[in-house]
Amino acid sequence: MPHQLLTNFTSYIQGQQLFDPSQKVLLAVSGGVDSVVMATLFKQAGFNAAIAHCNFQLRGEESLRDEAFVRALAAQLSLPFFQVSFNTTGYAETHQVTIQVAARELRYEWLEAIRNQEGYHYIATAHHMQDSVETALMNFAKGTGIAGLHGILPKQEKVIRPLLFAEKDTLIAFAAWKNIQFVEDSSNTTDKYTRNFFRRQVIPRIQEVFPAAVKNMAATTERIREAEYLYQEAVERKKKQLLVQNGNTWMVPVRKLQHIKPLSTIAWEIFRHYGCSAAQTQQVLLLLGSESGRYVETSTHRIIRNRNWLLITPLADIAAPLQVIDAEQQHVHFAGGQLHIRQEKRDPHLPIPTSPFIACLDASQVTFPLLLRKWKQGDYLYPLGMPKKKKVSRLLIDQKLSLPEKEQVWVLESAKKIVWVLGLRIDDRVKITPKTQSVLQIEWKKISGE
Amino acid sequence: MPHQLLTNFTSYIQGQQLFDPSQKVLLAVSGGVDSVVMATLFKQAGFNAAIAHCNFQLRGEESLRDEAFVRALAAQLSLPFFQVSFNTTGYAETHQVTIQVAARELRYEWLEAIRNQEGYHYIATAHHMQDSVETALMNFAKGTGIAGLHGILPKQEKVIRPLLFAEKDTLIAFAAWKNIQFVEDSSNTTDKYTRNFFRRQVIPRIQEVFPAAVKNMAATTERIREAEYLYQEAVERKKKQLLVQNGNTWMVPVRKLQHIKPLSTIAWEIFRHYGCSAAQTQQVLLLLGSESGRYVETSTHRIIRNRNWLLITPLADIAAPLQVIDAEQQHVHFAGGQLHIRQEKRDPHLPIPTSPFIACLDASQVTFPLLLRKWKQGDYLYPLGMPKKKKVSRLLIDQKLSLPEKEQVWVLESAKKIVWVLGLRIDDRVKITPKTQSVLQIEWKKISGE
Structure with a gap:
């Protein structure tokens, strides 16, 4: 119903809370029917808007014609006009991307810059219901998850799509x-080819049996959007149960992950944030059945099996990764040498070793798993014999360590507390006392030659 | 790859835990290529299976040909054979359903009866990947939610689909x-028409641009299935927060529901279990802004706005529905008359009224909202002056009430406890004591004329 378009337009903006009538919106206008109708509606509704046009210089004379057309449209509607011309082909070559990607990047970057400089609240694009349904359907055919089926979103950060409620036919009828005059785009890029194919060949066939298919599919994408909200809520809850942070490293307990349901989806939702592709997520799942030391390297992180944990370490930190020490473990090999661990009954007649390379701790005060790692800024402990806490950095200064020496300092952590700065000092809270019944003795053997 | 079909078949059964090799499976075999290949695979894998064939008598000689063919197949594979002939057209007429629905109902009912009588664990149908993808795509075009996009499920109670991993082409290539010989079905029912249209007209077009579309869409449906698991988890959590049971009636607090996100989906997931259609759910949402007394009636329940609650009452119970009484309410009109409520400071010099139509309760012992309803079997209280609990049914017998009188007995509930059997007795735990500071006085005025 073209005569209801303006009413539907304003109620959609209100219902979806796209923007407030007092706010200023920058309209991306190509000159095609969708964006010209959008500009007209903004004008008719009395919103505060401006027109922005990109000339990608990909269609010679036609590009110039479109630019002139949109400039005239802005004048006719008395809206401010912003325009830019890009060397799209050059950008694509320099950045090794396709023409479509180049145009897209240039466009959004420039629109955002204008929006910001000129004090507009939002950028509006003229995507309509058909665009959204096509996107969802193409994603379905390409293979996707729940996020690929929600279609085009009405609002994403600073970009709004106030025409998503409208069918293409309605926009054309309104024009x-x-x-209303508009220009036709003769371009036929690969991206457009696939989309046009769905628009002209696939969807009309579906409409032969389901005439209301576009509206039905749009309604489906909206329901999927709501379902996705609940899905995300459940995912976040599971992630909280599974992820333990330690500095830059994240730890996932293997047994807990193994029993999570549904495993593939949760693994994907966890590991994709650390550069994991879908295929790599499957490799990470293989680590659940592998031995310690195996790992998968993503573009940003190394995900390594370490005893009963998967450790997610930034690539920058993997020279000295975190190491997990379980209760039953007696020998630990790490970049700084080896640890030998044994637990035994306290014999009050034996003296406590004084070597800084042997830590004797009250076993009842220590919680496994222990974590072995390089020290970092902000670390502190209650050094043996001292009544108050001290920064590890301070301790290293007192010990007059050189910078390279400082870089080789390791600490042992128990339940988020540092219990030993290796070779220097244990923590007072875990020392042997007359009440100690069981002693955890840890000996550090530095790499031979040192 | 037809030569890997048997291996893929057994690993799919194992991976999806469809059945245990020691269990017996009843195979639904029409004689078409899919079901004949399925029967062959069960035989080759050495599983314990039998063949079941339905003759729907819809295609005259061809139906008889198919029946004879499947009988011969069972003999050739040395598998037990069960067969039945239906008067499908007669059933459709008698039950006022389409031929497709009739055939479906007759088929599953008979298969389940045979499965049960003959001691089979599961019924297997020969749905393959294409069937599943077609179902999801048709649902998308018809309009659906997340459940409509998961495709055909591998296991639903006693029905399994062990060929869902396979593409139609692979089954044909294997045959x-x-x-392997099979028969062709010449029927062209409406249901099949739509499906065949998607199979022959829509999906091949999609495959022109995305050749792996069927596999991609199948992978999508699997991800949707996992997403749906998480979605359901989140839905159940919200439902627990929102639904309060009281006998056959369910109560939903209006303010809590108003603030739930996402509202439409949660409302749908709650109310569809009480006979609500999608359109009626939208009507129920209008009750959130309406006055007390407005309601929506579904096929099974009445959903009524009552003060700050939505009450979901079975239609059988609506003659005497539950009524909610809030703290600020002074007058209640109900099927049994009126209640007049007031709260005041206890004056120790005033006698406590003895009329059975006036209840004087210790306000500090009463929790709002109060619920007013007919008594039901299982109700009990601690009658005033008695040290132990008593069934309301027993109290009514002691009072020598007639059956029609018993049917008119109302009770007042506070925090799941009955505090007053109207006109008969209050509960001892809410009586006025020397410590009582504030009195809640409730007077019952029966309908005039009684």
Whole structure:
């Protein structure tokens, strides 16, 4: 119903809370029917808007014609006009991307810059219901998850799509009814080819058996959007149960992950944030059955099996990764040498070793798993014999360590507390006392030659 | 790859835990290529299976040909054979359903009866990947939610689909390779027409741009299935927060529901269990802004706005529905008359009224909202002056009430406890004591004329 378009337009903006009538919106206008109708509607509704046009210089004379057309449209509607011309082909070559990607990047970057400089609240694009349904359907055919089926979103950060409620036919009918002029785009890029194929070949076939298919599919994408909200809520809850942070490293307990349901989806939702592709997520799942030391390397992180944990370490940190020490473990090999661990009954007649390379701790005060790692800024402990806490950095200064020496300092952590700065000092809270019944003795053997 | 079909078949059964090799499976075999290949695979894998065939008598000679063919197949594979002939047209007429629905109902009912009588664990149908993808795509075009996009499920109670991993082409190639004979179904029912249209007209078009579309869409449906698991988890959590049971009636607090996100989906997931259609759910949402007394009636329940609650009452119970009484309410009109409520400071010099139509309760012992309803079996209280609990049914017998009188007995509930059997007795635990500071006085005025 073209004569209801303006009413539906304003109620959609209100219902979806796209923007407030007092806010200023920058309209991306190519000159095609969708964006010209959008600009007209903004004008008719009395919103505060401006027109922005990109000339990608990909279609010679036609590009210039479109630019002139949109400039005239802005004048006719008395809206501010912003324009830019890009060397799209050059950008694509320099950045080794396709023409479509180049145009897209240039466009959004420039629109955002203008929006910001000129004090507009939002950028509006003229995507309509058909665009959204096509996107969802193409994603379905390409293979996707729940996020690929929600179609085009009405609002994403600073970009709004106030025409998503409208069918393409309605926009065309509105233009005809109001005698609105627009230009036709003769381009036929690969991206457009696939989309046009769905628009002209696939969807009309579906409409032969389900005439209301576009509306039905749009309604489906909206329901999927709501379902996705609940899905995300459940995912976040599971992630909280599974992820333990330690500095830059994240730890996932293997047994807990193994029993999570549904495993593939949760693994994907966890590991994709650390550069994991879908295929790599499957490799990470193989680590659940592998031995310690195996790992998968993503573009940003190494995900390594370490005893009963998967450790997610930034690539920058893997020279000295975190190491997990379980209760039953007696020998630990790490970049700084080896640890030998044994637990035994306290014999009050034996003296406590004084070597800084042997830590004797009250076993009842220590919680496994222990974590072995390089020290970092912000670390502190209660050094043996001292009544108050001290920064590890301070301790290293007192010990007059050189910078390279400082870089080789390791600490042992128990339940988020540092219990031993290796070779230097244990923590007072875990020392042997007359009440100690069981002793955890840890000996550090530095790499031979040192 | 037809030569890997048997291996893929057994690993799919194992991976999806469809059945245990020691269990017996009843195979639904029409005689078409899919079900004949399925029967062959069960035989080759050495599983314990039998063949079941339905003759729907819809295609005259062809139906008889198919029946004879499947009988011969069972003999050739040395599998037990069960067969039935239906008067499908007669059933459709008698039950006022379409031929497709009739055939479906007759088929599953008979298969389940045979499964049960003959001691089979599961019924297997020969749905393959294409069937599943077609179902999801048709649902998408018809409009659906997340459940409509998961495709055909591998296991639903006693029905399993062990061929869902396979593409139609692979089944045909396997039949050709093994020289397996099968029959062709010439029928062209409406249901099949739509499905065949998607199979022959829509999906091949999609495959022109995305050749792996069927596999991609199948992978999508699997991800949707996992997403749906998480979605359901989140839905159940919200439902627990929102639904309060009281006998056959369910109560939903209006303010809590108003603030739930996402509202439409949660409302749908709650109310569809009480006979609500999608359109009626939208009507129920209008009750959130309406006055007390407005309601929506579904096929099974009445959903009524009552003060700050939505009450979901079975239609059988609506003659005497539950009524909610809030703290600020002074007058209640109900099927049994009126209640007049006031709260005041206890004056120790005033006698406590003895009329059975006036209840004087210790306000500090009463929790709002109060619920007013007919008594039901299982109700009990601690009658005033008695040290132990008593069934309301027993109290009514002691009072020598007639059956029609018993049917008119109302009770007042506070925090799941009955505090007053109207006109008969209050509960001892809410009586006025020397410590009582504030009195809640409730007077019952029966309908005039009684």
